[in-house]
Amino acid sequence: MSPVAFPANKRAPIYRDVPDEKWNDWRWQLSHRLNSVEDFEQVLRLTESERKALTTQGLFRVDITPYFVSLINPDDPDDPIRKQVIPRAEEIVPFTGMMEDSLAEDRHSPVPGLVHRYPDRVLMLVTTQCASYCRYCTRSRIVGDPSATFSRAEFEMQIEYLKRTPQVRDVLLSGGDPLTLAPKLLEELLSRLREIEHIEIIRIGSRVPVFLPQRITQEFCDMVSKYHPVWMNIHVNHPNEITQELADACDRLTRAGVPLGNQSVLLAGVNDCVHVQRKLVQDLVRIRVRPYYLYQCDLVEGAGHFRTPVAKGIEIIEGLRGHTSGYAVPTYVVDAPGGGGKIPVMPNYLISMSDHKIILRNYEGYITTYEEPITYQPHDPKTCPYCQNKRPEPGQTGITGLLDGDAMFIKPEHFDELHNRGGGLHRLRADTEKWKPLGIGGGEEL
Numbered sequence: 198m199s200p201v202a203f204p205a206n207k208r209a210p211i212y213r214d215v216p217d218e219k220w221n222d223w224r225w226q227l228s229h230r231l232n233s234v235e236d237f238e239q240v241l242r243l244t245e246s247e248r249k250a251l252t253t254q255g256l257f258r259v260d261i262t263p264y265f266v267s268l269i270n271p272d273d274p275d276d277p278i279r280k281q282v283i284p285r286a287e288e289i290v291p292f293t294g295m296m297e298d299s300l301a302e303d304r305h306s307p308v309p310g311l312v313h314r315y316p317d318r319v320l321m322l323v324t325t326q327c328a329s330y331c332r333y334c335t336r337s338r339i340v341g342d343p344s345a346t347f348s349r350a351e352f353e354m355q356i357e358y359l360k361r362t363p364q365v366r367d368v369l370l371s372g373g374d375p376l377t378l379a380p381k382l383l384e385e386l387l388s389r390l391r392e393i394e395h396i397e398i399i400r401i402g403s404r405v406p407v408f409l410p411q412r413i414t415q416e417f418c419d420m421v422s423k424y425h426p427v428w429m430n431i432h433v434n435h436p437n438e439i440t441q442e443l444a445d446a447c448d449r450l451t452r453a454g455v456p457l458g459n460q461s462v463l464l465a466g467v468n469d470c471v472h473v474q475r476k477l478v479q480d481l482v483r484i485r486v487r488p489y490y491l492y493q494c495d496l497v498e499g500a501g502h503f504r505t506p507v508a509k510g511i512e513i514i515e516g517l518r519g520h521t522s523g524y525a526v527p528t529y530v531v532d533a534p535g536g537g538g539k540i541p542v543m544p545n546y547l548i549s550m551s552d553h554k555i556i557l558r559n560y561e562g563y564i565t566t567y568e569e570p571i572t573y574q575p576h577d578p579k580t581c582p583y584c585q586n587k588r589p590e591p592g593q594t595g596i597t598g599l600l601d602g603d604a605m606f607i608k609p610e611h612f613d614e615l616h617n618r619g620g621g622l623h624r625l626r627a628d629t630e631k632w633k634p635l636g637i638g639g640g641e642e643l
């Protein structure tokens with residue numbers, strides 16, 4: 198049991214008489230998920246907007262575990278958990294500038310379901326199924342389709358690609374949610390990855406501990422610990438999601454040697470508040486989960502009403518750094534539309550810089566100056582064993598190539614034009630000094 202106490206065994210009144218052995222059985226939770234107007238009316242009173250969304254055909258899949266729906270305050274139409282999982286009418290309205298595959302993941306896939314965007318690590322999409330479905334899902338284009346489940350043939354292609362790509366040392370299992378796979382299948386996946394010598398670490402991205410903590414059984418933890426080093430990132434957005442059940446699941450995972458991180462998404466009306474965020478990250482470190490990333494909400498169709506200005510994210514980080522444990526401060530990132538990868542965005546603490554002095558401000562706003570060393574003897578790359586043959590080839594990943602040299606040509610006046618162009622990745626051509634869109638929509642390949 199987790200040493201820290203949180204609210205426990207919350208159940209909506211209709212589940213009061215469900216025997217504990219059923220309630221605590223992840224299979225029971227999965228097979229009793231709520232998805233229709235009739236289901237939800239048994240636990241809360243739907244708003245007109247929610248009713249309209251739930252009766253609209255073709256919307257992104259809805260499914261919520263009885264455990265998670267029980268965390269909603271039924272009397273609060275603005276409940277932060279409710280907004281994450283119950284659709285509202287805003288979802289129906291198409292937003293301009295929204296994209297089906299805003300991160301251009303499909304274009305970075307050497308084989309179906311593998312996204313190889315960074316030099317040494319790949320994202321492996323192993324299923325389209327989740328325990329419950331987030332309304333702002335960045336992969337709603339592929340997630341949720343009940344007919345598109347695990348494909349053996351694609352899995353074999355992914356394994357083959359990994360075997361012949363030795364620069365990959367980190368494989369990140371995602372989807373969908375890998376922990377919704379049949380236990381035997383998940384174990385097979387982990388053991389097949391472990392057979393590949395150059396794969397040093399395996400990571401699992403999962404919201405199952407949050408939607409369905411019952412799945413994190415001791416048996417599951419024992420299985421995972423056979424394939425170490427395995428790291429896991431969970432996905433908590435609001436302190437109300439931190440229950441005794443989640444704390445206990447995280448306790449079992451950390452005891453099994455799985456380091457835990459959290460990736461949350463900045464969502465309007467859910468957690469776009471420095472006080473909510475501070476409570477969230479402090480509660481996370483109490484259950485030994487390290488806040489890892491805070492994501493700017495992606496440009497996903499149907500999720501426009503969740504978007505916040507980037508300034509809100511910066512304000513939140515500014516309200517965390519220095520004000521609470523450094524362990525509790527995530528990196529705020531914007532995943533670049535068009536496939537540029539995650540870009541960290543931070544408050545400015547470096548105010549000015551000259552050759553011998555820098556001027557900084559601290560979290561309270563105090564200004565300080567710092568003298569640079571006059572005699573700096575840098576290490577010698579010619580004799581350093583780690584420097585030998587270690588520079589990545591420019592252009593190896595596209596992104597390295599993009600930065601190689603070109604960024605130097607950019608002058609302040611070039612940005613005026615960029616502000617008036619559409620979104621996405623651009624490259625400034627050195628020959629013509631004109632911007633060229635990259636990626637989506639027939640642009641130049643990275």
Ligand SMILES: *Cc1c(COP(=O)(O)O)cnc(C)c1O
Binds near residue numbers: 312313315318320
């Ligand atoms: C986020 C992501 C990763 C992992 O990035 P880290 O910064 O190492 O956590 C890898 N591949 C893709 C495509 C990603 O989106």
